[in-house]
Amino acid sequence: MISQRNIGRGLATPVTLVLIAAFAVPMAVVMLLSLHGYSDPFGPLFRTPSAAQYATVLGDFFYLKVVLETLLLAGGVTVVSVLLGYPLALWLVSVPARWRALAFVVILIPLLTNVVVRSLGIVLLLAPDGILNGVLGWFGIGPFRGMLYNYGAVCVALAQVFMPYVVLALYDVLQGTSPRVHEAAESLGASPSMVFWTVRFPMALPGLRAGIVVVFLMASTAYVSATILGGGRVLTSGMLVYREAIVNLNYPVAAALTLVMTLASLGFSGVVLLVFRRLTPWVNNAGGQGRAAATLPALPIALVRTMDVVGPILSKVLLAAAILLLLLPLYLVVMQSFNDVPQASSAKFMGFTLKWYQLVLENGNYTAAFLNSVRLAIGSTLVALAVSIPAAFALVRFRFPGISGLAVFWALPLSLPGVAIGVGMLQLLSIFFRLPPFLGLLAVHVVIVIPFCISLLVASVMQLDRSQEEAAASLGANAVQRFFRIILPGLAPGIAAASIMAFLTSFGEVTVTSFLTTARMTTLPVRIYADSTFMLEPTIHAVSAMTMLLTLIALFVLNKFLRLDRLYAR
Template identity: 80%
Template sequence: MILSRNVGRSLAAPVTLWLLAAFAMPLGVVMLLSLHEYSEIFGPLLRPPSLAQFQLVLGDGFYLGVLLETLLLAGGVTLVSVLLGYPLALWLVSVPTKWRSLAFMVILIPLLTNVVVRSLGIVLLLSPDGILNNIFGLVGIGPFRNMLYNHFAVMIALAQVFMPFVVLALYDTLQGTNPRVKEAAESLGASPSMVFWTVRFPMALPGLRAGIIIVFLMASTAYVSATILGGGRVQTTGLLVYREAIVNLNFPTAAALTLVMTLASLGFSGLVIFAFKFLMPWMNTARNSGRPNATLPAVPPVLMRTQEILGPVIYWILLAAAIGLLLMPLYLVVVQSFNDVPQASSARFRGFTLKWYEIVLSNGNYTDAFLNSVKLAVAATVIALALSIPAAFALSRFRFPGLPLLAVFWALPLSLPGVAIGVGMLKLLSIFIILPPFLGLLAVHVVLVIPFCISLLVASVHQLDRSQEEAAASLGANGAVRFFRIILPGLAPGLAAASIMAFLSSFGEVTVTGFLTTARMTTLPVRIYADATFALEPTVHAVSALTMIVTLIALAVLNKIFRVDRLYAR
């Protein structure tokens, strides 16, 4: 038993040490910076603690206003994501098995496409001469010329970015529900509305809770979409943190803003967890009896009757809106890349041209940025896999004190604001100037993709046939032989899936990368972001279309190796 525990600890050590150095340390730096009394770029990191920065942030009406604006915006994004994501998750579960991998493409292609690309598509969707206004014109409504560069545009863009997380969280819960429960309710005479409120909706609540928390945490620190679609009129905390850290080099204020926003978001998460305890009473244990309390909150009869009449219509409207919001912006970006217009924001098609692709392919800056992104993504993928394989075995085959806490720690990069990691790592690189920027970017990218790799590889380790390993051991095969001859081939599908997901996630990352790039070390997503912010030519659409082609090819290869719908199967 002691030997087994030591082996498990040894397998868990590499990924833990990496996250301590590249994740926990930057967060610690952010905490120390927030306690600096004033900004001193070349000053020491350890100074006498002061609450001056928190007093500035919490005592200034401007900062408080932006904080409230961010929280309300994140709440609106979460609401839209849930309203559109829930019907999409129900549809995903109902799709026949043979078509489900294609249905998953609808979710994964936008999810793995760069956030800048998707934001550019929203610009084309909401522009005065865009497709949405053209549709409104067909029914005699509009045109609406003020849909861009406001909170509505930013909210729609962020909902398009984060809705897939709600869908996947709900799918994970819904596809694990026993269909006999629904059949039993129907056999007892329950109407479709009653089945929904007493079976399907309650069963989906754990996934809904996870989706709400994830989307709110991510939306509350987003700044890329706010920059592109806000037009300077929408201020968010993430945008202020970026400006304070990158433009003003005021790390203490940026750190204090980051921590205040993080605490506010975590406070919201706590409220969500508390509210869902009320909605899921069967998950609670009665204090005295020790038996589950399975009393469901009553559903008003008027809501039941309304759903019976309007439910199917609302479902199909929301489903069409969700699929349209996910795919239409990407389609518009591709069309715009062939559009002979002088400005990128002009959505009306004027004529076919390939000149934007010619400019992109002949522009050395784009080529260099692409190569930087490929090198970074490949290196991050290789290191993340090397760290995640032993971690997956530690989770699957060993039990030792502290393992559950380590598992939570390994998943933290998904739930804490990326801007916090960016600010902390930026300060570390400014202190250890001997380190190349590429190493800082690589360390952060590995942190960001590790949770995906571990979750995918754990499922693959569970599926390994241990009897083959035992048979090989009985025939004298040592550990190395068993690993390379039996374990590694058995992990091949999971490794392929984790590799492609990690590569695409790293290749398209821009939120944290934007803090750490330099003039000589710019990635393609950051270059697209810069061009989308300052340039007007549709070359940005051409390079965005090329990145989508890379994503499509990678997903097609992944689906051949390992059906993408099985990546999220229980």
């Protein structure tokens, strides 16, 4: 008879093999490339190890300057994301339950809309004739023509992209906090600011830690928004990696720069984890021994009184700013798609027209790119589900040596930069050149969506009623019959949720995909990204508006299977 451990290992094997082939091997290729002594795109992969590329990166002031500026930019994006994301998470928790799913649309639409579309909206927001300068003009201020094409604009754009991750990480913690804790503090005479400092904020620290780490890691390797909003004046390490790999075909330097940036980002993440570990000893001190839970310093009375007055006003201002930053750029993109202007970057409304949609429908390039994106999203969703469902059962129902390490490995693609996977897979496809580019893209997209699928499916497996399976077994149902008649119907909502999330994530992916596309195999987001660098006509806004409509429809369909507010609160 097969032991429970062997069953668990068998269920964990498919996803592990997929990630080894499509994630671990490309990462190993990046490490090997970084040890090449010189650049030879057509040379062998295995050569005598050399530290020449690391010496080039670490010994060149230009590279070090770009790495440092990128880290500072990522730090600024993280600060802005936290300042705006915390009030938004508090608002989500306070929204009545019947409206919370609708409130989640505010977070999920921007999150699932591809980064190029959101960056185009920021361009329209900060343009010299854009809405922000228009509002300032009402007060006799401006116009400011220097808000675009600088690090500030890139920081705003990246904060708009990554802020939802902070919100979701905080929401998962805040919604699990009992209101009685706050009521107890208030009953002891604590003012609102003291309740925040001594109760709300400390209890949210675990979620804040996760949000900071995720945002910093993703912002430190972002290059799409920096390309669109930087206007050639901003250079990040991600842009430099792309240039070295795609333009200069200098894979060794690109690989070394990728690993240096990855180590620097992971080093920052390690510091964050250590700091938060000291601030939250109760998380790792379940027995209640050791230091007291309250580790935040006491606030002066004068500061407490000031916070009581300023805090409510400031939180409302930050909440309004967060919602506007998430939704206003998307609204501007939609409006621009109906704007009869000769150039896409001209934000002033000149008249209503549908000609941009007509041009999109007549343009075969957009149609072909859309079909490529759909095929890629469907394929990656099916493969990810096929390996994630067994993995979810292995995590929930079976215990065997190494399962904890496998769980970390399965989630690793979320914490390592996508550009590293892109560089590694690009080199693999150049070696195995007979493989269709579609397979390389499919492998990368599967890697990207697997962690999301496993996370959602684990929650669904945990909610299955084991007694129904036992009853079916007692009536003579074999394992296959129990799976299709009991387990699969119970998993249906979770599978539907994972499918839609995986499809939308794959459909909107552009950062890694841009490394691997070819003239005949270009996805819609990459096509929009390529066209946005020229900013010729608002056809790109029309395409973007159509993709946002697709996302909105998918979210409403998803809400029928599983309420959106429960999707991230498992």
